[in-house]
Amino acid sequence: MTLNDGTTTSHGPTAGAARTPGYAGTLAAACGAVFVAQVANALPASLNGLLQQDLNTHGSQLTWITAAFMIAVVCFEFTFGVLGDLFGRRRLVVAGTALVAAGSAVAAVAPSVQVLWIGAALNGLGAGAMFPGSLTAISAVTRGMRERAHAVAVWSGFLSAGAAVSPLLGGMFAKVGSWRGSFWVLVGLALASMVLTLVLATESKAPEGRRLDVPGQITFAIGLILVLYGAVEGPESGWTTLPVMLAFGVGACFLAAFVLVELGAESPIFDLRLFRNRAFTVSSVVAVIGMLAFLGACFATSMWLGPVQHQDPIRVAVPFLLLQGPAFLLIPVVSRLLHRVAATWLLTSGFVLMAIGCLLFAGMDVTDTGLGGFVAPSLLIGVGFALTVSSVTAVALNSVPRHLAGMASATTNMLRDLGFALGPVVVTAVALSGAGSAFTAKLAGADLTAGQLAAAREIASAGGPIAVNSLPPGAPGSAAHGVALEALGSGFGTAYLVCAVAAVVAAALTAFGMIGLGRSHAGDEESGAAPSAADGRAPDPAAAR
Numbered sequence: 314m315t316l317n318d319g320t321t322t323s324h325g326p327t328a329g330a331a332r333t334p335g336y337a338g339t340l341a342a343a344c345g346a347v348f349v350a351q352v353a354n355a356l357p358a359s360l361n362g363l364l365q366q367d368l369n370t371h372g373s374q375l376t377w378i379t380a381a382f383m384i385a386v387v388c389f390e391f392t393f394g395v396l397g398d399l400f401g402r403r404r405l406v407v408a409g410t411a412l413v414a415a416g417s418a419v420a421a422v423a424p425s426v427q428v429l430w431i432g433a434a435l436n437g438l439g440a441g442a443m444f445p446g447s448l449t450a451i452s453a454v455t456r457g458m459r460e461r462a463h464a465v466a467v468w469s470g471f472l473s474a475g476a477a478v479s480p481l482l483g484g485m486f487a488k489v490g491s492w493r494g495s496f497w498v499l500v501g502l503a504l505a506s507m508v509l510t511l512v513l514a515t516e517s518k519a520p521e522g523r524r525l526d527v528p529g530q531i532t533f534a535i536g537l538i539l540v541l542y543g544a545v546e547g548p549e550s551g552w553t554t555l556p557v558m559l560a561f562g563v564g565a566c567f568l569a570a571f572v573l574v575e576l577g578a579e580s581p582i583f584d585l586r587l588f589r590n591r592a593f594t595v596s597s598v599v600a601v602i603g604m605l606a607f608l609g610a611c612f613a614t615s616m617w618l619g620p621v622q623h624q625d626p627i628r629v630a631v632p633f634l635l636l637q638g639p640a641f642l643l644i645p646v647v648s649r650l651l652h653r654v655a656a657t658w659l660l661t662s663g664f665v666l667m668a669i670g671c672l673l674f675a676g677m678d679v680t681d682t683g684l685g686g687f688v689a690p691s692l693l694i695g696v697g698f699a700l701t702v703s704s705v706t707a708v709a710l711n712s713v714p715r716h717l718a719g720m721a722s723a724t725t726n727m728l729r730d731l732g733f734a735l736g737p738v739v740v741t742a743v744a745l746s747g748a749g750s751a752f753t754a755k756l757a758g759a760d761l762t763a764g765q766l767a768a769a770r771e772i773a774s775a776g777g778p779i780a781v782n783s784l785p786p787g788a789p790g791s792a793a794h795g796v797a798l799e800a801l802g803s804g805f806g807t808a809y810l811v812c813a814v815a816a817v818v819a820a821a822l823t824a825f826g827m828i829g830l831g832r833s834h835a836g837d838e839e840s841g842a843a844p845s846a847a848d849g850r851a852p853d854p855a856a857a858r
Contacts, residue, residue, distance in 0.1 A: 335515030351475030359480035362619030383734030385437025412439030473640030539564030604732025635691035663700030671813035679802025748804030
């Protein structure tokens with residue numbers, strides 16, 4: 314198919330034909346872009362403890378650093394998918410890397426946590442363009458489901474490699490200088506990725522029937538921002554306070570309006586007809602729930618080791634090598650499994666492993682500062698994530714017609730990233746609410762002087778138990794440090810349990826939701842066309858053998 318800009322993309326030649334021109338360069342550029350985007354996403358993970366000390370932050374303010382990034386990604390990922398289809402995926406990725414460079418520069422010089430939020434939001438906007446742009450770019454230059462599954466596995470591996478390297482980057486700079494230096498390195502990585510994309514990537518578009526959906530974008534962004542605001546602020550401000558209740562109520566109304574707008578839109582950013590395909594529907598739902606479990610566990614781990622236990626940033630980075638590294642190291646294995654094993658089994662097995670890892674995390678002792686207890690659960694979750702992240706993306710892309718690949722890519726990325734956004738929000742809500750209740754109950758029975766008791770209560774009312782836990786020795790209220798630490802351990806233990814439950818739900822939905830879905834035929838692979846979104850057939854990577 315020849316596109317409007319002269320770029321030619323193939324619907325997939327027959328088996329044995331030459332590889333699509335530009336495949337290798339586009340894949341390399343896409344992997345570099347998603348690596349940089351994920352470094353930007355995961356960088357604060359090892360820095361939460363330092364950011365709390367340097368910028369004098371409390372629980373919800375730390376959450377907003379991650380939430381500002383993910384909200385920007387999720388809110389505008391649909392529109393970025395349309396922009397890529399209209400103006401070119403390579404241009405979209407280049408624009409995204411420029412935004413990441415700008416956002417990282419803002420974060421590097423941030424004098425306050427509020428400015429750091431702005432930098433994180435700019436990084437999120439850039440990543441929101443890079444995720445769907447890079448994924449659709451490689452989909453456009455692959456010639457069939459087998460090659461596409463391999464490309465998605467490689468792309469997903471570099472996604473996790475960025476998340477694995479990022480905490481180490483932050484930890485090393487925090488050790489030898491300042492956490493700000495890691496953001497300057499990210500500026501350099503973004504600029505290098507921009508050059509790589511311009512030099513190597515092949516441009517592709519799919520403008521047919523695609524137009525900007527301004528009402529849909531506005532209602533979706535406002536609704537999601539308000540609902541997530543309520544979820545982040547609820548644990549500290551109170552769930553029944555007027556701002557939180559208004560945020561939930563008005564946000565829900567805007568999200569309902571978004572659905573109505575999309576149902577009547579001539580060119581929707583979120584085509585609800587995609588969900589007529591059961592494979593796409595199931596993969597979309599489990600992407601949200603499963604990724605909530607994964608990033609919720611990752612965020613809980615960063616908080617447990619950072620602001621709760623105040624461990625060295627390099628030590629904080631170690632579990633993340635086990636949480637994120639397997640998805641990169643297992644690229645060849647996962648790519649091969651995608652061709653030989655039904656996606657249902659890969660997804661179910663992955664989510665079960667994640668559930669077991671989260672349960673092991675929930676049983677940890679907060680007073681134990683050793684890293685040995687993190688090895689087994691981190692590896693289980695990491696391997697589970699490696700099995701699921703590629704599989705859920707491959708199922709979604711291979712279950713829709715090629716001309717809907719841009720929308721399917723944006724939708725799949727958005728739903729996956731919505732799960733990523735919800736993970737820290739849910740963990741924070743559960744952990745801090747539980748810790749606050751436990752702290753109040755335990756403090757009443759603590760053997761403290763009247764002055765220490767009053768100071769601890771006052772500090773906890775302003776910043777929660779995490780603020781009491783961070784008091785220096787000898788400060789008013791510091792005698793309640795042990796009580797606060799125990800309460801935080803209880804709260805985050807409950808949060809790990811919630812992540813385990815989410816992973817179990819994702820596994821069950823996958824196992825039972827895809828029962829009866831047939832496999833695609835060899836003819837689909839040979840023609841290069843994805844299975845019809847209406848026929849309910851799941852992709853069969855084995856057809857390529």
